[in-house]
Amino acid sequence: MTTVTMTVNGKTVSGEVEDRTLLVEFIRENLELTGTHVGCDTSQCGVCVIHMDGKAIKSCTTLAVQASGSQITTIEGLATGDELHPVQKAFKEHHGLQCGFCTPGMVMAAVDMINRLGPNLDEATIRHELEGNLCRCTGYHNIVKAIKAAADEMAALPQAAE
Structure with a gap:
């Protein structure tokens, strides 16, 4: 041990x-x-x-x-008290989940993606970056929409959140 x-x-x-x-x-x-x-x-x-x-x-x-x-x-550890992280909030607001099984991994991958690549993410980039994160329910459309919305919100913040 x-x-x-x-x-x-x-x-x-x-x-x-x-x-x-x-x-x-x-x-x-x-x-x-x-x-x-x-x-x-x-x-x-x-x-x-x-x-x-x-x-x-x-x-x-x-x-x-x-x-x-x-x-x-x-x-x-992403949320601050009762305040959801912008990516968590965007997944909720844009219906980026269904069964929820893949959601924690998707959210964590999305936060990393936004932190690394910045807020100017297009659909092709988001989809490429999500390779290796599988969802069996959603077809990814709302996940991509949520990540784009979160990236836009995070760009407006004084400092990228993690």
């Missing part, structure tokens, strides 16, 4: 893990943050996307020991 320590959603956390424990398992089982989902375990679906040190990663193919010492943000 190895002790891992990291900052998750602004809180320092530690735990004992086997070296083979996936980061998604540590987040869900040890920290009881179940917004990060487990889908394919092969890095294909994107439901496990979180941010590690400010970059989107798939937590189903990252070991918890690899994340020790890192800053982790999960879907639970």
Whole structure:
């Protein structure tokens, strides 16, 4: 067993893990943050996307020991109190979800996309950037619309939010 320590959603956390424990398992089982989902375990679906040190990663193919010492943000850490993150708000307002299973990973990927590429996102860019995040319900139209709306809103903010 190895002790891992990291900052998750602004809180320092530690735990004992086997070296083979996936980061998604540590987040869900040890920290009881179940917004990060487990889908394919092969890095294909994107439901496990979180941010590690400010970059989107798939937590189903990252070991918890690899994340020790890192800053982790999960879907639970995006909102500020009762105020939803602009991407969360846009997904709600533009019906960018149906069953909700892929939504946390989509939102986390979208925040990363906007932070990296800025607010001037067109539909083709958004669709290209979402490769690796699968949705079986929506057909992506409203997801793309929500991401574009969030990018526009974030551009109007004094400073990009994460």
